[in-house]
Amino acid sequence: MFVSRILGLKCRECGARRRLEATHVCDECFGPLEVEYDYDVIREIVSPDRIARGPRTIWRYRDLLPVEGESVVDIGAGMTPLLRADNLARRLGLRELWIKNDSVNPSYSFKDRVVSVASTRARELGFRVLSCASTGNLACSVAAHAARAGMRACVFIPAGLEAGKILGAAIYGPTLIAVDGHYDDVNRLCQEIADRFEDWAFANINLRPYYSEGSKTLAFEVAEQLGWRAPDHVVVPIGSGSLFTKLWKGYNELLKVGLIANGPPRMSAAQATGCSPVITAFERGDETIVPVRPSGIAKSLALGNPADGYEVIKLIKRSGGSGAAVADREIVDGIKLLAETEGIFTETAGGVTIAVLRRLVESGAIRPDESTVAYVTGNGLKTQEAVAREVEAPVSIPAAFSAFERVWRERELTGAR
Numbered sequence: 001m002f003v004s005r006i007l008g009l010k011c012r013e014c015g016a017r018r019r020l021e022a023t024h025v026c027d028e029c030f031g032p033l034e035v036e037y038d039y040d041v042i043r044e045i046v047s048p049d050r051i052a053r054g055p056r057t058i059w060r061y062r063d064l065l066p067v068e069g070e071s072v073v074d075i076g077a078g079m080t081p082l083l084r085a086d087n088l089a090r091r092l093g094l095r096e097l098w099i100k101n102d103s104v105n106p107s108y109s110f111k112d113r114v115v116s117v118a119s120t121r122a123r124e125l126g127f128r129v130l131s132c133a134s135t136g137n138l139a140c141s142v143a144a145h146a147a148r149a150g151m152r153a154c155v156f157i158p159a160g161l162e163a164g165k166i167l168g169a170a171i172y173g174p175t176l177i178a179v180d181g182h183y184d185d186v187n188r189l190c191q192e193i194a195d196r197f198e199d200w201a202f203a204n205i206n207l208r209p210y211y212s213e214g215s216k217t218l219a220f221e222v223a224e225q226l227g228w229r230a231p232d233h234v235v236v237p238i239g240s241g242s243l244f245t246k247l248w249k250g251y252n253e254l255l256k257v258g259l260i261a262n263g264p265p266r267m268s269a270a271q272a273t274g275c276s277p278v279i280t281a282f283e284r285g286d287e288t289i290v291p292v293r294p295s296g297i298a299k300s301l302a303l304g305n306p307a308d309g310y311e312v313i314k315l316i317k318r319s320g321g322s323g324a325a326v327a328d329r330e331i332v333d334g335i336k337l338l339a340e341t342e343g344i345f346t347e348t349a350g351g352v353t354i355a356v357l358r359r360l361v362e363s364g365a366i367r368p369d370e371s372t373v374a375y376v377t378g379n380g381l382k383t384q385e386a387v388a389r390e391v392e393a394p395v396s397i398p399a400a401f402s403a404f405e406r407v408w409r410e411r412e413l414t415g416a417r
Contacts, residue, residue, distance in 0.1 A: 178226055235357045
């Protein structure tokens with residue numbers, strides 16, 4: 001007899017249950033809905049060998065993802081590098097530091113993980129149009145997956161977004177709508193559209209319970225790449241907070257089904273001072289998120305009223321982690337530091353992660369002997385404006401060896417790289 005590994009949707013607040021449908025809010029208490037699994041069933045079927053035989057994408061972890069059919073929408077997301085960052089570790093004074101480099105996914109951000117799951121579920125549920133409210137990276141990924149799935153796409157972004165993210169979405173041919181205002185204004189509009197257009201699948205609204213599950217694969221991969229163990233500490237950028245909460249869920253699921261024996265890790269949150277409602281509440285010592293109007297260069301994290309913010313604070317405390325917010329200057333320095341030490345060009349959200357990593361090491365919140373993973377979630381080519389004035393211009397010379405030799409000797413004398 002077939003026994004499903006997916007039980008349904010369950011409210012995180014009151015525990016009420018729903019069928020596996022396109023909804024994200026509990027009818028009883030208006031709390032968030034999450035996918036509930038039968039871990040006894042999963043424990044019987046999942047193993048490191050079974051995972052290793054799977055595709056080199058997020059779908060190697062299919063047993064722990066909320067899809068029912070055999071067909072998936074897959075553009076190759078996942079199995080991104082986990083780089084041991086010895087150069088950066090020495091600079092910061094850490095023994096074991098890893099960078100999970102999700103900037104090399106097909107549309108150049110971790111959003112390909114969540115959208116692969118959401119678009120697969122959208123197709124299973126018979127939706128016609130794939131859509132989202134986005135600060136940029138999600139729009140790129142939704143447009144790409146809609147093209148792969150043969151669905152129409154309509155994506156919504158705040159006006160004034162970075163040019164790389166606009167082009168990165170537009171190339172796939174969606175209807176691209178820029179809304180006057182910040183992300184929270186875009187999200188409110190999309191909520192209204194989702195209520196009125198029943199054949200539209202909004203990845204991060206009516207499909208949010210399924211969409212957010214894709215983030216767990218960043219925990220699964222790190223554990224697998226470390227030889228099926230969890231790190232001691234992770235540093236995670238915070239926008240809505242969904243990535244943070246699902247990493248926690250992912251590491252705990254690995255424990256429940258017997259794939260790892262340690263963990264979950266201590267978890268620390270990274271925000272920019274231009275939009276830091278979670279860190280502000282954490283530092284104030286309570287779980288009440290006060291919405292803010294975002295500013296600053298870290299636009300992909302600019303969610304002034306993060307849906308999972310209070311849950312992030314609870315998990316920081318529960319895990320024994322910490323958090324910090326950093327200014328634009330520190331973000332730029334973080335981008336440059338990662339590039340110059342480890343050869344990874346990250347966007348502003350990654351600059352936030354690296355700057356907060358440095359801040360937490362300096363404060364003692366991350367211990368020197370901890371194995372630490374910093375999650376880098378997007379590619380620097382999408383936010384070139386942030387560092388365009390920070391890099392050295394090319395040295396122009398005539399096509400003569402003597403001209404080159406003169407320049408090179410001058411640089412050696414001055415110690416330039």
